[in-house]
Amino acid sequence: MSLHLYNTLSGKVEEFSPATDNTVRMYACGPTVYDYGHIGNFRTFVAVDILRRFLRQSGFGLNHVMNITDVDDKIIRNAAQQEKSVDEYTKQYEEAFLEDMQTLNLERPEKMVRATEHIEEMARFIQKLEEKGFAYKTEDGSYYFSIAKFPEYGKLSKKDFGGMEVGARVDVDEYEKDNARDFALWKAPKEGEAFWESPIGPGRPGWHIECSAMSIKYLGESFDLHAGGEDLTFPHHENEIAQSEALTGKQFVHLWFHVRFLLVEGKKMSKSEGNFFTLRDLLLKGHKPSAIRYLLASVPYTRQLNFTFAGLEQAAHSVQRLRDFKSRLSMANLPAGKNQVVQDLAAHTQLQMRSSLDDDLNTAQALAAVFDMVREMNTLADRGELRQDDKAPLLATLEKFDEIFAVLGDDDTEKMTRAMEWAKAHGKAGESSLTATISDEDAERLVTERNNAKKARDFARSDAIRKQLADAGIVVEDTKDGTRWKRK
RNA sequence: GGCGCGGUACCCAAGUGGUAAGGGAGAGGUCUGCAAAACCUUUAUGCGUCGGUUCGAUUCCGACCCGCGCCUCCA
Numbered sequence: 001m002s003l004h005l006y007n008t009l010s011g012k013v014e015e016f017s018p019a020t021d022n023t024v025r026m027y028a029c030g031p032t033v034y035d036y037g038h039i040g041n042f043r044t045f046v047a048v049d050i051l052r053r054f055l056r057q058s059g060f061g062l063n064h065v066m067n068i069t070d071v072d073d074k075i076i077r078n079a080a081q082q083e084k085s086v087d088e089y090t091k092q093y094e095e096a097f098l099e100d101m102q103t104l105n106l107e108r109p110e111k112m113v114r115a116t117e118h119i120e121e122m123a124r125f126i127q128k129l130e131e132k133g134f135a136y137k138t139e140d141g142s143y144y145f146s147i148a149k150f151p152e153y154g155k156l157s158k159k160d161f162g163g164m165e166v167g168a169r170v171d172v173d174e175y176e177k178d179n180a181r182d183f184a185l186w187k188a189p190k191e192g193e194a195f196w197e198s199p200i201g202p203g204r205p206g207w208h209i210e211c212s213a214m215s216i217k218y219l220g221e222s223f224d225l226h227a228g229g230e231d232l233t234f235p236h237h238e239n240e241i242a243q244s245e246a247l248t249g250k251q252f253v254h255l256w257f258h259v260r261f262l263l264v265e266g267k268k269m270s271k272s273e274g275n276f277f278t279l280r281d282l283l284l285k286g287h288k289p290s291a292i293r294y295l296l297a298s299v300p301y302t303r304q305l306n307f308t309f310a311g312l313e314q315a316a317h318s319v320q321r322l323r324d325f326k327s328r329l330s331m332a333n334l335p336a337g338k339n340q341v342v343q344d345l346a347a348h349t350q351l352q353m354r355s356s357l358d359d360d361l362n363t364a365q366a367l368a369a370v371f372d373m374v375r376e377m378n379t380l381a382d383r384g385e386l387r388q389d390d391k392a393p394l395l396a397t398l399e400k401f402d403e404i405f406a407v408l409g410d411d412d413t414e415k416m417t418r419a420m421e422w423a424k425a426h427g428k429a430g431e432s433s434l435t436a437t438i439s440d441e442d443a444e445r446l447v448t449e450r451n452n453a454k455k456a457r458d459f460a461r462s463d464a465i466r467k468q469l470a471d472a473g474i475v476v477e478d479t480k481d482g483t484r485w486k487r488k
Numbered sequence: 489g490g491c492g493c494g495g496u497a498c499c500c501a502a503g504u505g506g507u508a509a510g511g512g513a514g515a516g517g518u519c520u521g522c523a524a525a526a527c528c529u530u531u532a533u534g535c536g537u538c539g540g541u542u543c544g545a546u547u548c549c550g551a552c553c554c555g556c557g558c559c560u561c562c563a
Contacts, residue, residue, distance in 0.1 A: 011492095029563080037563090044563040072561070158491060159559070183561090207561045229563030230493095236561070260493080261557065268556075298511085299501070304494065304556065311500055314512040321511080324525060356502095364502050368510035375510095375527085382519090382527050459521060466523070477524050484525090 001358045003058055005051075005225075006302055008233060008256040009156055013360050016255055018224045023061035026052070027215040027253075028109065029228035029236070032069040033093035034078055036278040037100050039292075039307060040269050044229045044259040046293060047301035047361075049106045051227070051257065053404045054357050064109040065218045067211060068094055070116050071204055076194050086116070086194050100279045103289045103415050104296075105406040111218055115210040116196075122205045122213045123198035125247065126185045130200075134246040136178065141188035141201050147181050150242045156256060157234035183239050185209050208239035212247075215240075221248040227257040262296075262305040269307075282312075283419035284428070288412040291316035297405055300362050318367075319407050323486070325374045326398055326408060328381065329391055331481050338389035342380065346393035349373040350400055357404065370401050413437060413487050437487070438472045447476060447485050454478075 005016045018024045028048045031037055037045075052064055070090040079089035094114075101108070115122075126143050129135035134149050147153040147161060154161050161181060184206035189195035195202045215223065221244070228237065237256060244252040261268070264275040282292055295315040299305040352369035356362045377394060380386050402408045417437075450465035466476050473488045 031563085032561090041563045047563095069561095074561090157558075160490090180560095230557065231562060234558060239561095259563070261563070263556075266555085268562095270562090295500085302493085303501090306500075308500080310512085314500060317513090318511050321525095328525075362502075364500095364510075368502065371510055378526055379528090454521085457521080463522065470523095475524065478520085478522095479525075 001355050003054070003358050004360055005255060005257060006360050007254075008258050009253075011158070014255065016225070018060060019222070019254060021061075022059070023063050024055050024225060025063045025219040025223035026065070026225040026227065027211070027219055027223065028064065028066045028226070029211060029232055030066040030068050030112070031093075031097050032072055032075070033090045033097060034072070034074045035093060036096055036280055038269070038276060038278045039264065039282065039296075040229075040262055042100070042104060042279055042292075043262045043296045043305060043307075044227075045101070045106055046104060046296040047259040048227045048257075049104075049406075050297055050301075050361060050363065050404055052107060052109075053406070054361065057400070057403055058358075062110060063219065065111045065113060065215060066109040067214055068097075068112060068114045069207070069210065070094065070114050071194075072207055076204070080193065096280075099418075103279060103283070103419075104293050105289070105409075113214050113218065115205065115214070118210065118214050118217070119196045119198055119205065121217055122209045123186070123200045125209060125213045125216075125243070127200055128247055129185065129243065132246065134243075135185055137200075138177070138188075141203060142184060143186040143200065143206075144177050144182040145185050145239070145243060145246075146178055147183075147242060148179055150246050152245070153242050154238065156238045156241055159234065159238075183208065183235060185243070208236055209243060211236070212240045212244045212252075216244060216248070221252070222250045223253060225255045225257055226253040227259070230258045230260055233258055259301045260304050262307050264307045266306055266308070280419055280422070283416050284423055286416070287312050288316055288319075289415050290319050290407040290410070290412050294319050294405070294407050297363055297407075298367060300360070300364055302360065320486075322370070322374065322398070322401075323408055323410065325378065326395070327484055327486075328479070328481075329377075329394055329398075331479075331484060332381065332386065332391070333481050334386050334388040334391065336389075337387040339380070339385055339387050342377065342386065342390040343393055345373060345376060346390075346397045349397050353397075353401060353404075363405075366401075366404070370397075373397065410487070438474070443469065443472070443474050443485060447483055450476065451483055 003016045004013050006012070007014045031041060052062055056062055071086060075086060075090060079086050082089060126135055129145065130137065130143065135143050135145055137143050186200060186203050186205060186209070188201070188203045195204055215226070226237065226240075233256075241252050263269070264277065267273050267275055269276050279292070283289065291312055292315075295307065295311055296305070298315065298318075349369050349372070352372075353366045356365035356369060359365070373394075377386070398408065446465055446469055450462045450469075453459075453461035453465065469476055469485070474485050475488055476483060476485045
């Protein structure tokens with residue numbers, strides 16, 4: 001089987017492949033940088049990250065563009081309240097977002113672009129739409145898109161606007177629009193608010209136009225895939241289609257990829273419910289980035305995911321099981337030779353992972369394949385039936401797995417420490433529940449010391465050191481291949 | 489109201505017209521100086537409820553109940 005993905009436009013799971021050459025041209029709606037990213041945002045970004053990682057593993061090239069929305073009503077309002085420029089205000093959150101991406105092992109898209117750096121392109125876009133008769137200007141200098149001129153309006157969100165009245169001007173929001181459903185392309189400046197000069201006059205862009213203008217600029221008039229959270233289907237993406245196809249007369253995007261919202265503790269996340277968490281909140285509560293990523297990745301993107309703290313604990317254990325297996329394998333001292341059963345199983349597991357992900361990124365099933373392998377190989381290892389040459393294919397399978405899931409490399413402590421430092425610098429250290437820890441070097445030194453005590457059969461000393469390490473969050477495990485330690 | 493998605497064990501969660509993956513947790517056991525890890529056994533005659541189709545349905549159809557999303561820029 002080859003890669004199949006659900007396409008919101010057709011409402012079906014379709015075979016996916018890039019149209020022009022072997023490179024996938026994809027655009028993903030990025031963050032609006034008015035605050036720190038929350039766990040819901042990151043479910044979407046993790047899903048897109050898994051998509052791009054799997055596309056690459058499937059042999060495609062990538063040209064992935066992500067926008068940073070650094071101008072919108074909320075930004076302008078908040079910046080004004082804090083007496084900051086729009087730039088100054090958005091910069092801090094953009095930086096935080098990039099850091100959060102690293103925390104979750106989200107790969108950098110090939111290109112990240114800011115809305116405010118493409119005002120010119122947007123203005124020209126609107127100008128052309130006006131020339132073609134799809135856009136009109138109102139008395140105050142704002143521009144709107146006339147959905148009556150675009151009969152296919154509603155095709156993505158499956159909405160029927162056929163019965164809408166056209167012509168009679170409706171007064172909405174102080175602006176004069178031909179049709180209540182017409183959406184803003186360009187907003188005339190309001191008293192005291194930030195605005196930009198442009199070929200179509202002063203003002204600021206509507207929300208939707210940035211994605212059309214930037215995606216077409218960097219990916220062409222027709223490209224392969226466009227991704228975002230499910231809420232963007234309407235109106236955002238519907239409007240992008242209308243603007244873009246009105247301008248070019250070509251199909252804008254072939255496949256629309258939408259990520260389902262998550263629930264937090266069984267309810268829609270909202271500040272009033274008290275179940276609203278930024279990524280940073282979770283780190284400061286002591287949750288590992290790898291556990292967060294694992295939990296977000298473990299439920300297929302088309303399914304609603306219930307994000308709970310119990311689930312987060314479970315995810316941490318699951319990740320640990322995989323890491324334990326990997327380190328057991330890596331340090332094992334095995335007899336020469338190979339076991340054909342192992343070779344076959346490794347190959348089979350890779351096939352299973354691949355076909356699961358080919359099936360609309362069924363991550364839950366891919367995980368099951370890996371855990372099956374882990375259990376069977378642990379059994380063989382316990383029985384002493386593993387051979388030296390079995391290591392490579394098993395480790396290679398784990399590597400394939402981690403090319404997608406990216407949870408095996410242990411840099412959690414480092415990232416959590418960074419979060420704690422950030423919190424201190426922002427006067428939020430009080431919220432932290434991170435326990436004090438020690439450096440790798442100190443841990444190594446104590447482990448060696450304990451081993452010496454153990455060899456001398458000084459178990460009291462050895463247990464005292466174990467306790468000392470445990471207090472620093474370090475677990476020591478004795479195996480027949482030597483002692484290993486890990487951070488809890 | 490319109491459109492759409494889902495309800496599977498203690499929790500999370502796959503899946504199939506032929507009798508329930510995987511992870512976590514619990515219980516018992518093996519191993520172990522201790523402790524972990526690992527392994528073994530065990531935990532849904534049952535897949536929201538009620539009907540229908542079928543030799544057979546959790547899987548298809550219908551009704552109902554519940555949860556969720558979009559329908560005024562929330563991922």
